[in-house]
Every structure is written in structure tokens, then in C-alpha cells.
Amino acid sequence: MLDEARALDAADPLALARQRFRLPDGVIYLDGNSLGALPVMTPGALSRTAEREWGNDLITSWNKHGWIDAPARIAAKLAPLVGAKPNELLVADSTSVCLFKLLAAALAARPGRATILTERRNFPTDLYVAQGLADLLPGTQINTVDRADLGTAIVDDTAVLYLTHTDYCSGERHDMRALNEVAHENGALTIWDLSHSAGAFAVELNGSGCDLAVGCGYKYLNGGPGAPAFLFVAEHLQDDLRSPITGWMGHAEPFAFAGDYRPAPGISRFLTGTPSILALAALEAGVGTFDGILMSDIEAKSAAMTQLFIDEIEARCPEVTLVSPRDPAQRGSQVSFSHPDGYAVMQALIARGVIGDFRAPNIIRFGFAPLYNRFEDAWQAADALAEILSTREWDQPRFHARQKVT
Structure with missing residues (x-):
């Protein structure tokens, strides 16, 4: 053998x-x-970003070296790996923060529905995020069921079906297309955690009808320890959803320094604070390992x-x-x-x-x-x-x- x-x-x-x-x-x-x-390529990318860009060009690097566009630029490179359009992906924050943003936005987009449906053996941090959000939103319920019961557990009160695509222990994949269809037939949105899927095999977010998703940058995408995560919002939902964490980078005009928040158009509204440029440089090198693949x-x-x-x-x-x-x-x-x-x-x-x-x-x-x-x-x-x-x-x-x- x-x-x-x-x-x-x-x-x-x-x-x-x-x-x-x-x-x-x-x-x-x-x-x-x-x-x-x-x-x-990662050590050179980090050295170049720190020494030449930060060291020599200082704050002018936001414009000169495109730091300000890094979250969208890297997302556009990542989009083909997960079957999304470039304008449907954004690199930002950690997986847990991205999950919190999308879960809160999904609940707000389904008024009159108060239940998050998830799998009993979902990845623990996904469950913790849902539990923390439910504590902040009185009336919100979390319904955890066995994997085999997910398709029949989506009811009139279900706002969002919230799952990890590939189980972290067994490696078993959900049938993403089938569950998206059942959720939509019952008026619910779907959120998928792709942390153990993105970069490991072909994922079709649009092809399978996904609404929302997040993914990890430091596993199969090779972005380095603690690399930023990414989030996906289907194009047809972007103007209807609002991030619950409204920081200046998600403002329609961040450098107008207006006193009142006005969300940016499209997926950019899910940005919050200043992006970590060194971490993004490493992630961009990691995503680059898929070039031509x-x-x-x-x-x-x-x-x-x-x-x-x-x-x-x-x-x-x-x-x-x-x-x-x-x-x-x-x-x-x-x-x-x-x-x-x-x-x-x-x-x-x-x-x-x-x-x-x-x-x-x-x-x-x-x-x-x-x-x-x-x-x-x-x-x-x-x-x-x-x-x-x-x-x-x-x-x-x-x-x-x-x-x-x-």
C-alpha cells in the first residue's frame, strides 16, 4: 500500500x-x-507590511498600500473558494463576533419569530454565542435538537436555522442545500459556520441557497493563529440587515465623522472597528496558497x-x-x-x-x-x-x- x-x-x-x-x-x-x-509567503508579507509599509510609510499606508481596502480585497480572493460573489463576503473580526453579528441581524429581520434552531452537538462556541445573545434579547428561545430531527423542527416561530456545516468531532457534513430549502419553505433564515469546510472541499454558498455564513481564517485557509474570520451575506439580503455592532468602519461615510450612525451600503455595513492589518497580511498570504487551484x-x-x-x-x-x-x-x-x-x-x-x-x-x-x-x-x-x-x-x-x- x-x-x-x-x-x-x-x-x-x-x-x-x-x-x-x-x-x-x-x-x-x-x-x-x-x-x-x-x-x-507569509513571513515576507508580514515583514513587508511591518517594515516597509508601517515602518517607512506610516499612516499614509492606509491609502498608499491599500490597507483600508484589505477586508474587501481579501474577501474577493476568498469568494470563489466558497461559491460566493466578491461583494457578498467580508473579512472581519473573529468567528464568534461574526456569528453574533449575523445571528442578531437575522433575528431582527424576522419580527414575530423568536426561536433559534440549532443542533444539540453544534460547535460549543456557536452555542455560547446564541446563549449570550438570547440573554440580551428577552423572549428569544434556543431550540436544540438531534441532527436527524432538524428538518422537522423548523416551525412558524423559527427565525433562523443555525448550524456548523462540518461537525468538528466526526467530520460529518450537513446537506446544506436540503436544509436551506426546508428553512426557506418555513420562512426562516439560515446561518452556516464554515470553519471546518472552507478551503477543505468545494462549498457552494449561492448554489445551495445560503442566506448567511461565517468562516475561520486560520484552519484550512492557512491565515495563521488567530487569523481574522470572514462573513457572508447573500446579496439580496444585504440592504435589509443591520449589524448590531455599529462601529465607524461600517458607517456610510466613516471619515465624515458624523454624530449619528448611518450604515454603509451592501456588506460593508458589517465592518465595525479598525481592521488588524498585520493579521490581514498573513491571511492574504494564506488565501494566496489557493491561487490557480x-x-x-x-x-x-x-x-x-x-x-x-x-x-x-x-x-x-x-x-x-x-x-x-x-x-x-x-x-x-x-x-x-x-x-x-x-x-x-x-x-x-x-x-x-x-x-x-x-x-x-x-x-x-x-x-x-x-x-x-x-x-x-x-x-x-x-x-x-x-x-x-x-x-x-x-x-x-x-x-x-x-x-x-x-
Whole structure:
């Protein structure tokens, strides 16, 4: 099977993209669903922005180097990766802040409806944002249901269906098109969190009828730790929605310094404060790693690479149980297994140079980034896991000691 993996790498149309990243020798990095690898261009972009632009041109860089346009410029580059028009995307704030903005705007756009419908196992921060907003808006209800019940739980009082597209633990994808259709038939808006989808496989926001969405900049988009997020507002909704956080950058004329707020036209009204230019420089380099890449090639490689990994693990590691969907069309670019001592198993893998991560209570999770991961990486990781399990290498005190970040 190693020869088969190497043959697949030799025929890979994305093989050259690996050169766009700085990857440490001796490390197989399978955690791009938590933090993307460092693009080769990022250090130079940060240095240029700090030293030449900020250092030499100071405040004139807002005009001279286009700092003021960075949120919209980077969003336009990102738009084809998620199936949106350039004027429907904006880079701003963190994922949680973007979720708060869009959720509040959606509730306000559905007067007479007071319920947020979400999945019981939605990503925790998404639930926390909804809970915090409900505390601020008396009468707002949160209805959490099992995944299988979502389609029948949208009722007359549902204002918004609020979901993460790819489950962070299992990697299972929702049927975005089908759920959008059911929501719209019942008069509700939809908000999708694309944090584990954008950049991992083809996403069609417009093609599947999405209303609103957010996404993370530091996972598959390779924007660096804490990179800004992005938000999507379908063009036909932009003039009807209003951001609940009305800062000066979202004003129709921010440099008129008027005393009263007047929202900017289009998606720009969802800007709030001054954008973080250094963080945006890193994100722009990250998005640049997709230049010339077809998302269809990324999706095809993701499906094939994760399937090879599953096949190898299941043939050699009876101690673990597959948590992710078997159908590649139903899973994101990650594979998750359960093991009673999953944390220790993952720590033993990391000590061997195979970096994945752990999610409570017992999930070992492997994120495959098609731009830089190889089929050989999948085989080598499976080989390492098989040896760790067969020898019980993981059962050492040092691997059981919990760190702050798991």
C-alpha cells in the first residue's frame, strides 16, 4: 500500500502546491483543521507590511498600500473558494463576533419569530454565542435538537436555522442545500459556520441557497493563529440587515465623522472597528496558497486521501472505531476515530512526529489539508498508529498528563 500511496502522489495535480508551505522535516502534520501550516509567503508579507509599509510609510499606508481596502480585497480572493460573489463576503473580526453579528441581524429581520434552531452537538462556541445573545434579547428561545430531527423542527416561530456545516468531532457534513430549502419553505433564515469546510472541499454558498455564513481564517485557509474570520451575506439580503455592532468602519461615510450612525451600503455595513492589518497580511498570504487551484481537485484529493487512511487504519488497528462517515460525500477533510485512551494515544503519535489532535471524551482527530498533505503522509500516519497501538507505547505516564491545549 505504500507503493500505491506514492503512485497517487506522483499523479496528484496538487503536488506542486506543497511547495507553497514551510513544513518541518520529520513531521507529518494532520492538524490543518485546527491550524493551517505556515505558507512560504507569509513571513515576507508580514515583514513587508511591518517594515516597509508601517515602518517607512506610516499612516499614509492606509491609502498608499491599500490597507483600508484589505477586508474587501481579501474577501474577493476568498469568494470563489466558497461559491460566493466578491461583494457578498467580508473579512472581519473573529468567528464568534461574526456569528453574533449575523445571528442578531437575522433575528431582527424576522419580527414575530423568536426561536433559534440549532443542533444539540453544534460547535460549543456557536452555542455560547446564541446563549449570550438570547440573554440580551428577552423572549428569544434556543431550540436544540438531534441532527436527524432538524428538518422537522423548523416551525412558524423559527427565525433562523443555525448550524456548523462540518461537525468538528466526526467530520460529518450537513446537506446544506436540503436544509436551506426546508428553512426557506418555513420562512426562516439560515446561518452556516464554515470553519471546518472552507478551503477543505468545494462549498457552494449561492448554489445551495445560503442566506448567511461565517468562516475561520486560520484552519484550512492557512491565515495563521488567530487569523481574522470572514462573513457572508447573500446579496439580496444585504440592504435589509443591520449589524448590531455599529462601529465607524461600517458607517456610510466613516471619515465624515458624523454624530449619528448611518450604515454603509451592501456588506460593508458589517465592518465595525479598525481592521488588524498585520493579521490581514498573513491571511492574504494564506488565501494566496489557493491561487490557480481548482476546488474540485481539492475535494477529489480529500476524498481519496481520507479513504486511504480509513482503509489502512481499519485493516491494522482493531482497537479504534471509526467515528467519521464512510461516504466521502458526507464527511469533511478529516477522519476521526474513538479509543478509550484517545488522549494518550494522540500524545504518543505527536511524540513520533505525527501531529493530529484530541477532542473529548475519546476522539483522535486527523485533519487532511489537500494543498500540502500527501497520500504517503496518510500511509505513514496509519503505520505509526498501528505500531503505537500494538505495542501499547501510548500507555506511559507522560502521555496521560493533560496539557492546557488538547
